[in-house]
Amino acid sequence: MSVYTRVEAAEVVAFLRDYAVGELLELHGIADGIENTNYFVTTSGGRFVLTLFERQADSELEYFLELMVVLADHGLACPRPIMADDGTYLRHLAQRPTVLVERLAGRAIEHPSVAQCAAVGGALGRIHRIGRHVHRRRANERGPAWWRFTADALRAVLDAEAMALIDTEIAFQTALDTERLPRGVIHADLFRDNVLFEGEQLSGVIDFYAACNDILLYDVAICLNDWCIGADGDFDDARARAFLAAYAESRPWASGETDALPAMLRAAALRFWLSRLYDLHFPRAGEITHIKDPAHFERILRRRIAEPQRAQAILPV
Missing domain, CATH: 3.30.200.20 (Phosphorylase Kinase; domain 1)
Incomplete structure (x- = not known):
């Protein structure tokens, strides 16, 4: 906002x-x-x-x-x-x-607890389940076509190493077969600043204006990359497992989803790295604006590429 x-x-x-x-x-x-x-x-x-x-x-x-x-x-x-x-x-x-x-009661939290991550996982699962009742459809305007457009716009301002990583990751994501992964309504932006809490109690999910129809697991990955990590971008195992367990209670995993999680975590990191880079280099004029650090998601993407096994390690036993 x-x-x-x-x-x-x-x-x-x-x-x-x-x-x-x-x-x-x-x-x-x-x-x-x-x-x-x-x-x-x-x-x-x-x-x-x-x-x-x-x-x-x-x-x-x-x-x-x-x-x-x-x-x-x-x-x-x-x-x-x-x-x-x-x-x-x-x-x-x-x-x-x-x-x-x-306007809902509560406030966004910067350092979520295990219980708060579980509450968010349960809420996301409910959104995915309830979303079946929404009759309208909306394509993800920040999907692969937008990734390619944004990458081309950034070529004039990024160094060769950053562009090589972006191009390689877009090629990797484009080659994936995701047709069998469940799709439906996703929030697409469920970061810490879009959930309100009163103590450990979730009091509101807000800012649905990026919502669209896309791969449900991609929405899970967006949340994991924000709610369940430490400052170094690695997962906090307790928070991640609590989030995923609560999500699965609301919407059980479909065949192939857990195997696809490492790739979806990379896709989520790429999307937000690109959007933050674009906002940094091509800002819009505004009376009050807040541009977030792109390097945060570059670090996460590099880590997800280097350590694909971490995605499997955080799955609930």
């Missing part, structure tokens, strides 16, 4: 007239994240998050809104979109598609 499009309190007051949420009391920009413009909105009727979408069209956003409503209806702790007086969820503010959603 970030602020790229500035809105004034008077604009938000006018926007909220279409909702039964009361009077505006406070408005604060959110500095975390990198994709959309976000504000905390407090009214006499509650606490909300206002999101202005910087890149996506109205037709794309209907997927995210359906997903969040379906997940909330099935009991997952996630922000429910607020319906406007005309029965729609999607409106416009400052010439941007805009939604108002519930």
Whole structure:
């Protein structure tokens, strides 16, 4: 989350007239994240998050809104979109598609415990299971075609060693046969800053605006590469096993998934290394923005390539 499009309190007051949420009391920009413009909105009727979408069209956003409503209806702790007086969820503010959603209690945590990793694993499994009820579909716009496009854009700014690693890994991933791996709705960005906790209790999964239909195991790999590692990028075995065991309780493994985990961990590391490199070298202007360190995921990718056996070692016994 970030602020790229500035809105004034008077604009938000006018926007909220279409909702039964009361009077505006406070408005604060959110500095975390990198994709959309976000504000905390407090009214006499509650606490909300206002999101202005910087890149996506109205037709794309209907997927995210359906997903969040379906997940909330099935009991997952996630922000429910607020319906406007005309029965729609999607409106416009400052010439941007805009939604108002519930603001959940809790806070993101920087150093997750074993119990918290287990809670995230269980929640991800539930998302994958409940996602079967979502009728719309959305391709992963940060998939292999985007990897190749981004790699080409980065050739002018990266050194030969980095480009060789990127090209080699894209070739490796392209050659993989993933047709038999289960697919469905994935969050695609379930990092530590997108889960809220109150103590050890998971209170919310947020920021579904990268969600899409793709390989479920890829989503597992994204989480493992963030939630279950130490500063050196290696796995914390206790956290990783707790995460995977809780996930499997919510959605049991299908044939071939555990064997494919090492490759999916590499794919997840590649995707976020590329996106961070792109954001670093081709930043967008914004009032409040936060660009994350690309070298973090380069280290993880190199480690996943060098130590494929670690993926098997963290599987629950």
